[in-house]
Amino acid sequence: MRLNVAQLLKSPVGATRDYDLEETFSEIEDQHLTRPVKVHVHLTRINDGILAQGDLRTVIETLCSRCTEPAEQTIAYHFEEQFRPTIDIVSGHPLKEEDEDPTAPVYFIDANHNLDMDELLREGIVIETPMHPLCSAGCKGLCPTCGANLNLGKCGCEPDAPSGPLAAILKDLAPLVNEN
Secondary structure (H helix, E strand, O other), X not given: OEEEOHHHHHOOOOOEEEEEEEEOOOEEOOEEEOOOEEEEEEEEEEOOEEEEEEEEEEEEEEEOOOOOOEEEEEEEEEEEEEEEEOEOOOOOOEOOOOOOOOOOOOEEEOOOOXXXXXXXXXXXXXXXXXXXXXXXXXXXXXXXXXXXXXXXXXXXXXXXXXXXXXXXXXXXXXXXXXXX
């Protein structure tokens, strides 16, 4: 998603623009997107560039980490990033880069005064992708013995008998707990 911000760069500090954007990506970082990426962005002219604030929303298709069935995950991400121009808007001369300033923005406006948000959006989707996605909060997963999907019904496996050093003690306490 590219926005030409030449007019905003010529505007006084504090000038703003709002955009509602939508773009279809098929994949981002091996994640299949099932819906277009929708972005609302608010751009503000600041002393040394543009501040982009906005919200991203899309849906990705993943595999449930418990039952391995396909699952859709809604991705919602709020961003607030600074973009710095590489070319002076008035003179057309390249701007010198600052020395390794840790607070300097990672994002730049290209020589044609285009603000490219693709990397910012990609990072947001990657960050917000759950590490262990679920098809539903109550997913029962797979049987560890036979591999049957327990969401579809019980399998024919016998439950494992408790084992370990506390199993005998807990076995003796089970009738007391059931009585209360």
